[in-house]
Amino acid sequence: MAILPDSTLGILGGGQLGRMFVIAARTIGYKVIVLDPDANSPAGGIASKHIRAAYTDHGALDTLLKHCAAITTEFENIPAESLEYLAQSLPVHPSASALRIAQNRLSEKDFFTALGLNVAAYTAIESEQDIARAENFIFPAILKTTTLGYDGKGQVVCESHDDLIAAYSQLGTRQGVLEQKIDLVKEVSVVLCRSQMGDIDCFPVAENQHRNGILDISVAPADLSQSLADEVRSAACRIADGLDYCGVLAVEFFVSSENKVLVNEMAPRPHNSGHYTLDGCVTSQFEQQVRMMCGLPAGSSRQHSAVAMWNVLGDIWPQQGEPAWDQVLRRSDAKLHLYGKTEARAGRKMGHINCLAQDTDEALALLKNIQQQLS
Numbered sequence: 001m002a003i004l005p006d007s008t009l010g011i012l013g014g015g016q017l018g019r020m021f022v023i024a025a026r027t028i029g030y031k032v033i034v035l036d037p038d039a040n041s042p043a044g045g046i047a048s049k050h051i052r053a054a055y056t057d058h059g060a061l062d063t064l065l066k067h068c069a070a071i072t073t074e075f076e077n078i079p080a081e082s083l084e085y086l087a088q089s090l091p092v093h094p095s096a097s098a099l100r101i102a103q104n105r106l107s108e109k110d111f112f113t114a115l116g117l118n119v120a121a122y123t124a125i126e127s128e129q130d131i132a133r134a135e136n137f138i139f140p141a142i143l144k145t146t147t148l149g150y151d152g153k154g155q156v157v158c159e160s161h162d163d164l165i166a167a168y169s170q171l172g173t174r175q176g177v178l179e180q181k182i183d184l185v186k187e188v189s190v191v192l193c194r195s196q197m198g199d200i201d202c203f204p205v206a207e208n209q210h211r212n213g214i215l216d217i218s219v220a221p222a223d224l225s226q227s228l229a230d231e232v233r234s235a236a237c238r239i240a241d242g243l244d245y246c247g248v249l250a251v252e253f254f255v256s257s258e259n260k261v262l263v264n265e266m267a268p269r270p271h272n273s274g275h276y277t278l279d280g281c282v283t284s285q286f287e288q289q290v291r292m293m294c295g296l297p298a299g300s301s302r303q304h305s306a307v308a309m310w311n312v313l314g315d316i317w318p319q320q321g322e323p324a325w326d327q328v329l330r331r332s333d334a335k336l337h338l339y340g341k342t343e344a345r346a347g348r349k350m351g352h353i354n355c356l357a358q359d360t361d362e363a364l365a366l367l368k369n370i371q372q373q374l375s
Helices: 016-028 058-067 080-087 096-102 105-114 128-136 161-170 226-242 285-293 360-374
Strands: 008-012 031-035 049-051 070-073 122-125 141-145 155-158 176-180 184-194 200-202 206-211 214-220 247-256 261-267 306-313 334-338 349-357
Touching: 008 016, 008 058, 016 031, 016 285, 031 058, 049 058, 058 080, 070 080, 070 285, 080 096, 096 105, 096 261, 105 122, 105 176, 105 226, 105 261, 122 128, 128 161, 141 161, 155 161, 184 226, 184 285, 200 226, 214 360, 226 247, 226 261, 247 285, 306 360, 349 360
Parallel strands: 008 031, 008 070, 031 049
Antiparallel strands: 122 176, 141 155, 141 176, 184 200, 184 206, 184 247, 206 214, 214 306, 247 261, 306 349, 334 349
């Protein structure tokens, strides 16, 4: 049975993704309770209720169970045990099992491989013996921690096997995965939603540019052949089906110089590269998240405008005051989204700007002009 407006939804995690989920849910007519330990949670500030407690706090979890009709998450590093506890009494999407796979890079790559999908060559690095066995691995390569790495954190490039020992020590000799560095042509991603009945709807593929390991610009639709775009969507759908997933799922891919599509990683939630859907598509990824957890049909994922999205970091903030937002707001085809964070820091995601146009070249030109004005 569908969960209808005026019901209360719960979300674990109160950052910018949670904030945009709350906006989508409240626009439709739902109440939302946010569980997040941060007193300045961007989502908590606009939610119906903000529970400031740890994600493992059973008293807080019990409050969600008492008031909510369904639960979702903002990011994949929520303790899976908390989701298992909640799922004993309420619908929880995504599932704890999906989060467990996404929380560990090695488990994730093993899962992709078991589905028959292409990934970069990799091997587990858990000891000095593993380092010795990796002598014949294909270098250059990247050593990544298996857990808690994001936005370029927990990664060290190894040009040769000699670099691997120092890299392992640099990462604190934690469990890692050594991954072949790909000769990249481009990085792309696709965001999809999958219903409780297994119906899948994909947004158009986005093309992504990173700076210092953090997403900088996403352009949609991607400059990709129809056959490669179809391959990307097919692989993402296979992952969603393999997980028996319900909710919004993002999957990132490498396209190599040999035109080979390789799965990089997945995020069991809305994704930074899907922010273009807020202004460029009939339905946003956050409304789809609401619809999936409430047992509703997906909204249309049709894209009606080409979009270039810029991830606005705290780096552009002046020492006092705010950036010159009038340079954005005076543009009729530029949409500013700020996340309500109280402190701007270098590398911190403070908002994003969507530039809309008839084609991606025009959208990028507008975005580049705005970047020059703000930077």
